Amino acid sequence: MNVLEAFTFALKALRDRKVRSALTIIGIMIGPAAIVGITSLTGGYGAQISSQLLKLGTNTILVTPSGSYTLTQKDVQIISSMPDVAGAYPFYDVPAYINTPAGRETVSVVAIDLQGLVKTLPGLQLQSGSLPPPTEAAEAVLGYYVANPQNSQMPKYTVGDVVHLNVITPQGTxxxxxxxxxxxxxxxxxxxxxxxxxxxxxxxxxxxxxxxxYYTGIMVYVSSSSAINATETRIKDVYGDNVQALSTQMGISVANSIIGFLNMLLVSAAGVSLLVAFVGVTTTMYTSVVERTREIGVLKALGFSNGEVVYMFLAESMVMGLLGGLAGLALGVGVAYALTDLVPTMGRGFGGPGGSSGFSLGHVSPAFSPTTMALTLVLSVVIGLVAGLIPAYRAAKMDPVVALRYE
Known part of the structure; x- marks a missing residue:
């Protein structure tokens, strides 16, 4: 019996038991679908987070106070004098809101050397207008969603307009x-x-x-990305636990670690469904062997060897694994795209464009890994193969005389 004949027998056997075969294949496809959907989704968000952080540049360190410590102009001078520091820009971050016909629009007022801000954050570019002079305290540059709110009932702003704020200060609004x-x-x-x-x-x-x-924090611009770690170490050596120093590189590393752990946890949970699929295939194959006892007897009487009988039943279980894996990959692609539409909707409750100043989970394209998809498909076939071993061995060991008498 060659490979083509074995798979022809397998497909015929599956067609003869359509409902049971379909249910088994559905049981197999759940695992691959979950794995592909989860890994592509987390991969997409991992790439998005890295891309967003890189917009801040690779030479940026954010220094903020811890506990009761306060940052003053003296700290700006100390950090500015450190080796490899090309600029230290203190800033205030003050909460505020705009009264609109649709209600309050929450914003943050960031006061900083604007020329230094644009230098430190290369991803922050003007769409229109210009930066106000450092001594001009009555002009402002708006963030994109302040000028272009997603809520159509909120006013839009362009260069030359006046924006009226209610700023929440320690002395009151x-x-x-x-x-x-x-x-x-x-x-x-x-x-x-x-x-x-x-x-x-x-x-x-x-x-x-x-x-x-005293300031909310200090934006530190380092002359070279290779000096980031050394500069962070110097800041920590001087201030200890009084400040927190976070660089873009550290942010990317932390984000990737969290996403990697989450991905591993979710994939492990999805892997449980593969064990369920294994049990399902084994059960289906055992039932198939029992139902086809007389057929097995006829085949052995016609001269089929034990190895050929094993080969025939293993081909059947492998075909179920293959079909379940392929269907699972297709379903996983659909699940990934569905989740990329669902997650941003859920994330709006935690803040986002046009809302509070929280970190928003935006829409991304899933990042499909050909290696992961190929391994998942191979794993599905292997599960089908292993699950069919014992039933196939039992079929091969049947006495043809006893099998032919089976009712």
Missing amino acids: VSKSFLVSGVFQEVGPTFIANLDQSIFVPLAAGRALTGNS
Whole structure:
């Protein structure tokens, strides 16, 4: 019996038992579908997070205070004097909101040296207008979603408009108006803040709003990406636990670690369904052997060897594994695209464009790995093969005389 004959027998056997075969194949396809759907989804979001973080540049370190420690101009001078530091830009981050016909639109007012900000974050580019001078405390540059809110009932802003804010300061809520001098392009979510939902003003405006001499944080621009780790170490050596220093490279590393762990956890859970598929194939093959006892007896009486009988039943279980794996890959692709539409909808509850300043899970394209898909298909076939071993061995060991008498 050659390979083609074995698979012809297998397909005929599956057609003779359509319902049972279909149910077994469905049981097999769930595992591959879950694995492909999960890995492609997490891969897509991993690539998106890395891409968004890289927009902040590879030479950026964000320094923020811990506990009761406060950052002052003295700290700016200390960090500026460190080797490889090309710029240290203190900033204020103040919560605020805009009253609109659709309700309050929450924003953040970021006061910083705007020339230094654009230098430090290369992904932050002007879409229109210009940056206000450092001494101009009444002009602002709007983040993309402040100027272009997703809610159609909220007002849009262009260069030359005036935006009226209610700024929440330690002294209470203060009304403040700014002339829009520019609008930034869309950046997307970052570990620093939701820049698209922020309003950027010169540093002097932040000091006037808050009345504080201490800063929310310091943006550190390092002369070379290769000096990032050394600069982080120097900052930690000087300040210890009084500050947190987070670089883009560290953010990417942490994000990849979290996504990798989540991916492993979810794939492990999906792998349980493969064990269920194994049991299903074994059960189906045992039933098939019992139902075809007389057929086995006839085949052996006609001269089929034990090896050929084993080969025939293994081909049947392998075909179920192959069909289940292929169907699972197709279903997994569909699941991945469905989830990329579903997850952003769920993520809006945690903040996003046009809403609060939280980190939004945006829409991404699934990242399909040919290697993962190929391994998943091979695993499905192997499960079918292994699950059919014992039933096939039992069929081969049948006494043809006893098999022919079976009712």
